Amino acid sequence: xxxxxxxxxxxxxxxxxxxxxxxxxxxxxxxVFAALLHPHAPGDAxxxxxxxxxxxxxxxxxxxxxxxxxxxxxxxxxxxxxxDPYLTGVSAGAGAAIAxxxxxxxxxxxxxxxxxxxxxxxxxxxxxxxxRGSGIDxxxxxxxxxxxxxxxxxxxxxxIARTASPDAAQQVLAWLAGSMAGRGWSxxxxxxxxxxxxxxxxxxxxxxxxxxxxxxxxARTIGLDVDRAQxxxxxxxxxxxxxxVVLAGMVGFIGLIVPHLxxxxxxxxxxxxxxxxxxxxxxxxxxxxAVARSIVAPSELPIGVLLAFIGVPAFLxxxxxxxxxA
Amino acid sequence: MIALRGVAIxxxxxxxxxxxxxxxxxxxxxxxxxxxxxxxTTLLRAIRGLAPIAHGEIAIDGRPLAQLTGLERAQxxxxxxxxxxxxxxxxxxxxxxxxxxxxxRWWQWNETPHDGAAIERALADxxxxxxxxxxxxxxxxxxxxxxxxxxxxxxxxxxxMLDEPTSHLDVRVAHELLALLRRLxxxxxxxxxxLHDLNDAAAYADRLLLLxxxxxxxxxxxxxxxxxxxxxxxYGIAMQRIDTPHGPRMLPAALR
Numbered sequence: 001x002x003x004x005x006x007x008x009x010x011x012x013x014x015x016x017x018x019x020x021x022x023x024x025x026x027x028x029x030x031x032v033f034a035a036l037l038h039p040h041a042p043g044d045a046x047x048x049x050x051x052x053x054x055x056x057x058x059x060x061x062x063x064x065x066x067x068x069x070x071x072x073x074x075x076x077x078x079x080x081x082x083x084d085p086y087l088t089g090v091s092a093g094a095g096a097a098i099a100x101x102x103x104x105x106x107x108x109x110x111x112x113x114x115x116x117x118x119x120x121x122x123x124x125x126x127x128x129x130x131x132r133g134s135g136i137d138x139x140x141x142x143x144x145x146x147x148x149x150x151x152x153x154x155x156x157x158x159x160i161a162r163t164a165s166p167d168a169a170q171q172v173l174a175w176l177a178g179s180m181a182g183r184g185w186s187x188x189x190x191x192x193x194x195x196x197x198x199x200x201x202x203x204x205x206x207x208x209x210x211x212x213x214x215x216x217x218x219a220r221t222i223g224l225d226v227d228r229a230q231x232x233x234x235x236x237x238x239x240x241x242x243x244x245v246v247l248a249g250m251v252g253f254i255g256l257i258v259p260h261l262x263x264x265x266x267x268x269x270x271x272x273x274x275x276x277x278x279x280x281x282x283x284x285x286x287x288x289x290a291v292a293r294s295i296v297a298p299s300e301l302p303i304g305v306l307l308a309f310i311g312v313p314a315f316l317x318x319x320x321x322x323x324x325x326a
Numbered sequence: 327m328i329a330l331r332g333v334a335i336x337x338x339x340x341x342x343x344x345x346x347x348x349x350x351x352x353x354x355x356x357x358x359x360x361x362x363x364x365x366x367t368t369l370l371r372a373i374r375g376l377a378p379i380a381h382g383e384i385a386i387d388g389r390p391l392a393q394l395t396g397l398e399r400a401q402x403x404x405x406x407x408x409x410x411x412x413x414x415x416x417x418x419x420x421x422x423x424x425x426x427x428x429x430x431r432w433w434q435w436n437e438t439p440h441d442g443a444a445i446e447r448a449l450a451d452x453x454x455x456x457x458x459x460x461x462x463x464x465x466x467x468x469x470x471x472x473x474x475x476x477x478x479x480x481x482x483x484x485x486x487m488l489d490e491p492t493s494h495l496d497v498r499v500a501h502e503l504l505a506l507l508r509r510l511x512x513x514x515x516x517x518x519x520x521l522h523d524l525n526d527a528a529a530y531a532d533r534l535l536l537l538x539x540x541x542x543x544x545x546x547x548x549x550x551x552x553x554x555x556x557x558x559x560x561y562g563i564a565m566q567r568i569d570t571p572h573g574p575r576m577l578p579a580a581l582r
Contacts (some may be wrong), residue, residue: 079413172462206435213414214367217407218474220376222481223400268414271435 001272004265008279012061019057019290023048025299055185059288062188063180063244064254066195068281071255072238072262072274073202077233078138084255085241087145088234089198090154093122094245099159099172112187112246112262116194118246122148123238127231135227136234139284178304180250180289191243198239202274204247205232209270221257257315265320328373328485329351329517330567333382335365335372337472341380347543348535350518352484355454355511358520359526360537361561365410366520367487369537370487375399386485400428404478406471406488412462418473419458422448425480441480448479451513453504468499472506479510486510492526504530524576528552536560548573 020036021029035041035049070085086092097118098111105113113269126148130141156176160169167255174181208229211219216226260277284302288310292301327350334344335356335527350356359368371377373384375391384391386402394402404425412421419481425448426441437445449455452472456467456551465473469492478486488507492500511517528533528548536551546550552574557565564565564579 066489204432207427207430207432211424213416214477215422215423221374221400221407222424222477223397225396268416269420283528 001266005272005279008276010266010285011281012283012286016057016061019060019286020049020053021289022294023053024293029279030148034285051184055183055188056180056289056293057286058246059180059183059188060286062192062195063248063251064258064281064283064285065239065278066198066244066257066281067251067285068094068258068262068277068279069199069202069274070237070280072242072259072270072277073205073209073233073237073240074255075231076212076261076268076270076273077136079212079215080138080142081260082171082256083142083145084252085127085237085244086250086252086255087142088238088241089122089126089145089148089152090119090150090238090241091245091250092159092178093125093175094119094242095250096152096159098175099156103159103163103165103168104169105111105168105322107199110164112190114243116191116246120238122152123234123242126127127234127238130234133227136230139273139324141234174302175249176304177302178249178307179292179300179302180248181293181300183247187247191246194239195243198236198243199278201232201236201239206270206274207231211275230251248303250304251307252304253311254285257311258284258319269300327354329383329384329385329388330373331383332371333369333372333384334369334380335377336380337365337368341540343537343539344381344541345537346382346537348542348545350516350533352516353511353514354532355507355519355530356533357531358518358535358537359522359541360543361522361559364537364539366537367489370405370489370518370520374403374405374487376405381529389568397428400481402481402483402498403445403485403487404481404483406474406486406491407458408489408493412490415527417458417463418454418460418465418476419445420447421462421473422458422476422480425477428481445480448475448476450508452476453480467494468496468503471495471503475503475506476517478520484520485516488521489520492521492523493521500526524557526554528573528575532536546576552576 021032027048031045032049035045039046067085074083074085074087075081084308094115098115102115102180108298126144129144130136134139156172160172164170208224210223211224212229220226259277259282262273262280266272266276288303288307292303292306295301330346330348332345334570335342346369354444358369360366372379372522374410375394405541421532422445423437424536426444449458452475454476461471467485491501496505504526506518507519532550533546534548536556544556552567554567566579568575568577
């Protein structure tokens with residue numbers, strides 16, 4: 001298991017490294033290396049690497065890791081392989097707030113913070129609706145997450161339909177499709193504490209996630225405080241989803257597929273499944289972002305669209321193949 | 327060991343059964359009997375502290391249940407619940423290892439050598455030492471039940487409670503399981519077990535706790551509890567008692 005985790009860590013590092021080499025402006029690998037070693041060297045290379053590519057790769061890594069980890073947490077909490085971190089309502093709430101703000105002409109500088117606040121508020125609302133007794137009801141959580149998401153996507157559509165400015169509509173759509181274009185170190189610094197807090201809570205929840213694998217009822221019999229575990233896991237997943245949404249908008253699919261792939265490679269023990277999901281998410285997101293910004297350079301493909309085009313068929317293939325062998 | 331004083335069990339705002347008084351001693355095998363829906367499972371859940379009681383008091387080793395934390399209860403009582411499906415692909419050993427949960431602090435992720443020994447012992451106690459690597463989903467009903475019992479044994483608690491462990495089991499497997507519980511009681515564990523078969527209870531249990539609608543009807547040795555009068559009061563069916571060298575046995579009177 002440790003060996004597999006190490007292999008995944010190498011994979012993630014390799015993906016981030018490769019992602020550093022890709023981009024709109026042609027830079028030879030040795031120029032990138034030179035720029036990495038000499039951040040203050042004169043010339044464009046240092047600026048491109050340190051101000052554009054490096055933050056971009058770091059952001060892709062954090063987004064991918066957050067979504068992978070968040071997905072693994074929620075799938076473990078609900079013991080349902082079809083949920084992803086956006087079930088917390090974070091992306092829908094953030095999306096609706098950002099869409100309304102863009103159309104109202106609010107300054108782009110405050111959008112991430114606004115989206116973050118709206119996303120987390122929605123997560124709290126979803127959690128309140130999912131509450132039963134002192135714990136969380138899995139079916140209610142799914143119902144609340146799905147229906148609030150539907151409501152907020154209607155708000156987004158309404159906002160786009162009503163705006164007179166095609167520019168604003170374009171901006172909203174870009175956000176919905178997921179993109180890390182134009183994000184930099186300051187965005188990463190804003191989101192990192194929340195992603196870190198989510199990861200910390202996830203680590204605390206590891207024994208609980210393992211116990212929950214035998215079901216809520218039996219987990220209670222061995223002394224797990226199921227209610228507290230549920231809130232911890234949901235809070236962790238919401239924080240991770242909110243951090244990723246601030247950095248990249250809606251990047252679908254990673255939170256769904258990555259935990260599956262991780263489980264196939266390392267099993268369901270949360271001690272290895274969580275780090276594996278984070279590493280695999282980081283690797284996938286970094287590679288996808290590299291492709292997204294080099295395939296149609298100098299413009300960019302939305303990473304959410306790209307992931308869906310490549311990811312959906314790959315995922316279905318993997319899943320159906322497994323059904324056949326099982 | 328486990329003292330029940332004037333306990334009343336309620337569900338959904340309705341009192342199911344009251345006046346439960348019992349002193350379950352160490353190393354005794356107690357069978358909990360009664361018609362469907364009378365509150366047998368709820369009583370077990372209440373003893374484990376997972377369901378509130380409407381009235382009365384439950385104490386474990388002289389300490390009221392309410393004074394114990396969830397983990398402290400899990401260190402005293404293991405509870406093998408009635409079948410709940412297991413969706414994860416876990417091995418038998420994975421499942422049994424979770425029995426060590428209440429002995430870990432929250433930052434302890436890894437198994438200690440002491441845990442390993444407890445897990446191996448639990449598997450050996452139920453005769454499943456060679457099943458450790460088997461996937462739980464590939465086990466038969468009887469094997470699954472033994473694996474859940476092993477998880478309870480790994481919990482290393484003085485008390486082991488089981489909710490209908492013999493349902494869905496064929497006669498031989500059911501008797502093997504009851505004999506296993508008997509051995510565990512002889513080995514120092516207190517067994518509290520919901521059973522449906524009166525004759526299984528008579529054959530294996532030291533004491534029977536019979537719940538009827540509204541109140542506990544009897545608590546005592548099988549010879550004292552299994553009388554046609556008490557059984558008819560509990561189940562509303564006429565039964566005949568046959569005394570054998572192995573204790574009383576009950577047959578439905580209609581089959582005579």
